Amino acid sequence: MNQMNASGWKPGTPVPADRDVEFPTVTGNKALMLEERLLFELGTRETCGVDLPEPDTDAPNRLGKFARRKAMELPGLSEPETVRHYTRLSRQNYAIDLGLFPLGSCTMKHNPRLNEKVARMPGFADVHPLQPVDTIKGALGVIDELSHWLIELTGMSAVAMSPKAGAHGELCGILCIRAALEARGDARKVVLVPESAHGTNPATAAFAGYEVEDIPAGKDGRVDLEALKARLGPDVAGVMITNPNTCGLFERDMKAISDAVHEAGGLVYCDGANFNAIMGRVRPGDLGVDAMHINLHKTFSTPHGGGGPGSGPVVLSEALAPFAPLPFVVKDAQSGELQLVEEENVGDAFPVSFGRMTAFHGQMGMFTRALTYILSHGADGLRQASGDAVLNANYLLRSLDDVLDAPFGEAGHCMHEALFSDDGFAEGMSTLDVAKGLIDEGFHPMTMYFPLVVHGAMLVEPTETESKAVLDQFVTAMRSLAQRAKDGDETLKSAPHHAPRARLDEAQAARKPVLVWQEAEEAEEA
Amino acid sequence: MPRYFTEEHEWIDVEGETATIGITDYAQEQLGDIVFVEVPQEGTELAKGAEAAVVESVKAASDVYAPISGTVTEGNSALEDEPELVNSSPEEEGWFFRITVSDKGQLDALMDEGAYKTFCEGLD
Numbered sequence: 001m002n003q004m005n006a007s008g009w010k011p012g013t014p015v016p017a018d019r020d021v022e023f024p025t026v027t028g029n030k031a032l033m034l035e036e037r038l039l040f041e042l043g044t045r046e047t048c049g050v051d052l053p054e055p056d057t058d059a060p061n062r063l064g065k066f067a068r069r070k071a072m073e074l075p076g077l078s079e080p081e082t083v084r085h086y087t088r089l090s091r092q093n094y095a096i097d098l099g100l101f102p103l104g105s106c107t108m109k110h111n112p113r114l115n116e117k118v119a120r121m122p123g124f125a126d127v128h129p130l131q132p133v134d135t136i137k138g139a140l141g142v143i144d145e146l147s148h149w150l151i152e153l154t155g156m157s158a159v160a161m162s163p164k165a166g167a168h169g170e171l172c173g174i175l176c177i178r179a180a181l182e183a184r185g186d187a188r189k190v191v192l193v194p195e196s197a198h199g200t201n202p203a204t205a206a207f208a209g210y211e212v213e214d215i216p217a218g219k220d221g222r223v224d225l226e227a228l229k230a231r232l233g234p235d236v237a238g239v240m241i242t243n244p245n246t247c248g249l250f251e252r253d254m255k256a257i258s259d260a261v262h263e264a265g266g267l268v269y270c271d272g273a274n275f276n277a278i279m280g281r282v283r284p285g286d287l288g289v290d291a292m293h294i295n296l297h298k299t300f301s302t303p304h305g306g307g308g309p310g311s312g313p314v315v316l317s318e319a320l321a322p323f324a325p326l327p328f329v330v331k332d333a334q335s336g337e338l339q340l341v342e343e344e345n346v347g348d349a350f351p352v353s354f355g356r357m358t359a360f361h362g363q364m365g366m367f368t369r370a371l372t373y374i375l376s377h378g379a380d381g382l383r384q385a386s387g388d389a390v391l392n393a394n395y396l397l398r399s400l401d402d403v404l405d406a407p408f409g410e411a412g413h414c415m416h417e418a419l420f421s422d423d424g425f426a427e428g429m430s431t432l433d434v435a436k437g438l439i440d441e442g443f444h445p446m447t448m449y450f451p452l453v454v455h456g457a458m459l460v461e462p463t464e465t466e467s468k469a470v471l472d473q474f475v476t477a478m479r480s481l482a483q484r485a486k487d488g489d490e491t492l493k494s495a496p497h498h499a500p501r502a503r504l505d506e507a508q509a510a511r512k513p514v515l516v517w518q519e520a521e522e523a524e525e526a
Numbered sequence: 527m528p529r530y531f532t533e534e535h536e537w538i539d540v541e542g543e544t545a546t547i548g549i550t551d552y553a554q555e556q557l558g559d560i561v562f563v564e565v566p567q568e569g570t571e572l573a574k575g576a577e578a579a580v581v582e583s584v585k586a587a588s589d590v591y592a593p594i595s596g597t598v599t600e601g602n603s604a605l606e607d608e609p610e611l612v613n614s615s616p617e618e619e620g621w622f623f624r625i626t627v628s629d630k631g632q633l634d635a636l637m638d639e640g641a642y643k644t645f646c647e648g649l650d
Contacts, residue, residue, distance in 0.1 A: 449585040507561055510559075510561035511609060511610065
């Protein structure tokens, strides 16, 4: 019989770590994975990538004092050299299109290609925010329809579509709360933020001018309802609660919390960043929430990460709806005519709107993708997505809780993310070592050292995207790494060993960052 | 010179009317490599429990609270260029700021070295 694969190697077969040492290459390249130098090291100042003719005019240079006096000293590279540089760099990158991205609280789910197709339709892709309104009725229709579904999914009264990301949405919600309190002449000073909330929540409240006070988490990782009730009073403007929270748990007392806050005259902000776990199953409006942002870029599958665009519409209760910021898309009930309401045509329609958060209407590209996701999934599809996301997280939790400490494992099922601590690791071994080891195993690291309430936290969110086969492969890697961390395996302390770059000195990079190109001699002096 | 400790992992050395404040060895160990420290300006008036300084490590950013009320007489400017002093010498060269002691009674509520040690052991 013909032996097709004499070595028996197949994907997944371990590769000995010392192989590179045994067979060094003179270029530093490894097979077709190329060692990439900086642009400044690739090109020289003497070369130029383009050949521009001398200007055939004797018109005077009108740049005056803005005229450049010194050469820019940029390296000259040709188009293919430049294209190859960035393409080679991109091969060292990791993306959701390459594999599991278990970054907890980031909801790195697959971005369906159908979304991309729709977002690229010229009627959506090529519109300009300053175009006459009559020529963008289709785009307004998308905003209106998406608004409808966001309100429907959350059980709220209204939505402000313009906020550009999660934290921006938080600010919008808190400003609505402030405007509502001020409108009734009730200047309250304090916003309560539980320990289990997202880190941006206290920052948002402080930015909006409030004093922030912590509310401790109970032993089960949820808000301590009694501690919260004890703190409520006439000085408390409201609470900011993340639900499901950053421990990956559903705040079961949410309705009781909302009732208590309302009784004390405050308002309830819910951080909806983790909406993916409850989409189609729980309506925050039914839990007494007054404002909640929805991260379209997470829950409704629009590309994010690496600083990519976000979009954080804020759904509002009846109490807060009048204070929402401009602009609005309004549909005439009779004619169905769509209208964009801005300062010049608002008239007396929204007298207590707190103002405006963005120059234009919001992230149109995210709106088309999110609406496509919602319509292509349908109500049953969205319900299944949240169900599968929770199922996947629980599968990881229970596949790892015998080798890793799961601080809230006893508290029952988790929601969209599984949380582990570094309890049980050998002296000197840390969560960072496990994260670096994951890179060697071919996975993006999980969220680490967050939430702060758990020592050496590892927060894993698989989303509904991943199949059981992928989850099993991740579990195999994590079980091996957990064992090495418990055994005090020194080789894990210097991981990654197979990445294009070994362990970087993150502390030095933060303390003494080198942000601009330095000539070799300058770099030595510095 | 008596040294006091807080549950927020600060140490306080009192000499006459002035207290020197920093974070403990336990705190720097928990934070990991420290990359940035912001200390209060001279003349800043701090109430007990107010945010006094910020410390950032590769893991997290944390506030340092004033353990007693008083007026800041000096911030440790060395930490601006060498935040790593907090890792290498947390309880000496890595001090954060000095403050006048306005109410000596506030010191009574703080822990001594033995009590702090027991407190930390209870955390692990």
